[in-house]
Amino acid sequence: MEMILVSLCLATFLSLLFLKPLLERITPTKRKLPPSPWWSLPVIGNLHQLGPNTHRSLHSLSLRYGPLMLLHLGRVPVLVVSCPEVTHDIVKTHDLKFANRQDLKAIGIYMKGGRDIIFAPSGEDWKNMKSLCMMHLFNNKMVRSFEKLREEEIKVITKKLEEACSSSSSVNLRKLLMTLTNDIMCRIILGRKYNSEEGGIDIKNLVVTLHECFGKFFVGDFIPSLAWIDRISGVDAKMEDINNKLNGFLDSVVQEHADREESSDFVDMLLSIQKDQTKRFGLDRGDIILILKDMFFAGTLTNFSVLEWTMTELMRHPECMKKLQDEINSVSAHNSNVTEKEVEKMDYLQCVIKEGLRLHPAAPLLSRISTEDIKLKGFDIAAGTQVLINASSILRNPAIWGHDAEEFKPERHIGSNSEFIGNDSKFLPFGAGRRVCPGLGFSIVLSxxxxxxxxxxxxxxxxxxxxxxxxPDLAEASSGIDVRRKFPLIVFPSLVHA
Structure with a gap:
């Protein structure tokens, strides 16, 4: 009997010894997950806890559950990051593992299987596409080459403002700034202006509507079984319609450029790159159209939004307006318009732009997705988790920016090492890492x-x-993926030296 017991014990021990590795492989270990709100509902998860201004709702939740928080939006796990330390890990240390964006319905409609810079998944094609554009389109030499064009368009709006001054009439500054940025983008990218006043298609309104469509809630992205709601509500059809109109317009412009000899704008440059057989990476017509869409999508509304918000803050803080005015007059003492060469000598102007972007970043939420399992600050993050970096929350954090973090104070940036390119994880107005906005040089110069x-x-x-x-008020609109003023900025300008 004793021998049988010993044999059974030995067999059990050996079985456990050999089976342990197999059991460890097939038995899921308990993962340490970031804290989550306890009130999660069936099917919709935490969707009910998001308000019209998502970045504000996420900030409020992070105050309760911490700077690293896991939500479940329908079936999608979403990691919300609201601190610079983890942001640095994501956009710098583990940038390659977080280089993709979530595969959303709006992105699928926008790209239609093509290759672009903003939304395409990270990989060799995306890398080559971005390198190509950085080398030929977004370099400093190209930015400087359009100096005269920018100055010409600035003169157009200052003339309109002078006319308003003479008649003591109001000006819709939003409309004026949007027209300015659209006209500059059109001339740089397409070679001439395209708007209703010029008798052509109003590309500005198409881009605005496209932005708003991206900000719409597609039910199918979070609850696939309810995707039919998007079709019934018409959000799918509206996105398709606007995207097709923009594609059709840009396709006709590309064809016009292909049929002519002279070369003067971005479309011509892209076509010359397409014809260059020495390039390892080729562009087709669809790639060119997507690059053009990216430039309008990221450039037009971002630029005008930064300017509108910064002017709003300056009007709310006349002491900052006066200090900036004094600096500008000390550098540009003549009575004509300020030039780009003069602008580069203005340090306080740089601080004002930085502070405007800190309080009102063009993209308050930076989106990534994890491509493999990873640990962040001791928490287990599964592959396929969507990541939302709440840049707005970081940029207003009193622990980082002081007790007056909610106040407009350009002086806080004097002597700061923070740059627009996102080298500091507490200041990311244009993103950082592989997904940093490639056109930020154009944006800053124009602003x-x-x-x-x-x-x-x-x-x-x-x-x-x-x-x-x-x-002016500070109310934020709840539509679109950017954060604009809820109401247009209606102003009464008057000449300084009248």
Whole structure:
């Protein structure tokens, strides 16, 4: 009997010894997950806890559950990051593992299986596409080459503002700035202006509507079994319609350029790259159209939004407006418009732009997706988890920016090492890492030049006469993927030297 017991014990021991590795492989170990809100509902998860301004809702939740928080939006696990330390791990240390974006319905409609720079998955094709554009389109030499064009368009809007001053009439500054950025983008990219005033298609409204479609909630992205709701609500059809109109317009422009000899704009450059047989990476017509869409998508609304918000803050803080005006006049003492060469000498202007972007980043939420299992600050993050970096929350964090983090204070950037390119994880107005915005050089140059001329030449009021509440509001719109003012900025300009 004793021998039988010993034999059974030995057999059991040997069985466990050999089976242990197999059991460890097939038995899931308990993972350590980031904290989550306890009130998660069946099917929809935490979707009910998001308000119209998603970045604000996520910030409120992070105050309760911490800077690293796991939500379940329908069937999609979403890691919300609200601190620079983990942001650095994602966009720098593990950038390659977080280089992709989530495969959303809007992105699928926008790309239609093509290759672009903003949304395409990270890989050799995307890398080559971005390198090609950085080398030929977004380099410093190309940015400088359009200096005269930018200055010409600035003169157009200053003339309109002078006319408004002479008649003491109001100006919709949003409309004016949007027209400015659209006209500059059209001339740089397509060779001429395209708007209703010029008798052509109003590409500005197409891009605005496309942005709004990206900000719509596609039910199927989070609850696939309810994707039919998107078809019934018409959100699918609206996105398809706007995207097809934009594709058709750009295709006709590309064809016009292909039929001519001269070369002067981005379309011509892309066509010359397409014809160059020495390139290892080839472009087809669909690639060219997607690159053009990317430039309008990322350039037009981003630029005008930065300018509108910064002008809003300057009008709310007249002491900052006066300080900036003094700097501009000390560098640009003549009576004509400020030039780009003069703008580069203005340090406080740089601080004002930085502070405008800190309080009102063009993209408050930076989206990534994990491509493999990874540990972040001791927490297990599964492959396929969507990551939302709440840049807005980081940029207003009192622990980083001080007790006055909610205040517009350009002086906080004097002597700062933070740059627009995202080398500092607490200041990411244009993203960082592989997904940093490639066109940020164009955006910053245009923002500086426009702001310098608006502040030098004109005084600004939001009412006709003096009043106690003579400040523009800070209400945010809830549509689109960017964060714009809820209401247009209606102003009464007057000449500084009148």
């Amino acid at each position: 500086k030049l426009t702001l310098a001329n608006l502040v030098k030449r004109f005084n600004w009021r939001v009412t006709v006469g003096p009043g106690e509440d003579d400040k």
